[in-house]
Amino acid sequence: MTYRICVGTYAKYNSGNLKGEWFDLEDYPCKQDFYEACAELHSDEVDPEYMFTDHEDIPDYFVSESHLDVEIWGYIDSPIYDEVKAAYVEAKDRWDEEDCQCSYIGEFDNFTRLAEYLVDKQGLLEALPERLQYYFDYEAYGRDLRLGGDVVEENGHFSGITDMAAWEAVPCERAMNKGYTLWAKQGDLGLLYQLTKGSSPPPDEQGGYYKPDTLLILKGL
Secondary structure, X not given: OOOEEEEEEHHHHHOOOOOOEEEEHHHOXXXXXXXXXXHHHOOOOOOXXXXXXXXXXXXXXXXXXXXXXXXXXXXXXXXXXXXXXXXXXXXXXXXXXXXXXXXXXXXXXXXXXXXXXXXXXXXXXXXXXXXHHOOOOHHHHHHHHHHHOOEEEEOOEEEEOXXXXXXXEEOOHHHHOOOEEEEEEEEOOEEXXXXXXXXXXXXXXXXXXOOHHHHHHHOOO
């Protein structure tokens, strides 16, 4: 990606000069260097008010007509794939490199494919006989993930929502008798539930079910 921005001034715009100059932000290590280049370009003005008239490959979150967020340099320098970064900012309307990296699930065609991946990764059907696993409704589970607000998607890239309360163990005799722990945390639409073998909680970014009975049945409890 090029991370280009077109810079003019309000004075020139108001006088009928609509043409700006394009800058490649990767040519400037920091905000100060960029604005020094802008000042040199518009040295004919005493105190130019910069006007950012267009931009390429820079998410709208970082730029407005009169402001360029300093966070854009950290965004550009991040080693995370450009498509993943762009999808994260568009979906969550913020930039947090650590959260972008930790919450990223992967690229999938749709929520059904995401559901297939998560079920396999989390081993949700392991307790069921193989002949019954074929009856699992991945499309319905994918729909629950979409409506539940635990996962966001942009351009086929999926990320979990990690800014919810941490998992807390809840009493469940059915789970405890089989060596499992039932966990709950607050989601956007109510409590989410998850099961783990032993006493270690699920990862904070892991999604859950809104109905604990669904989990217990899947685990054969």
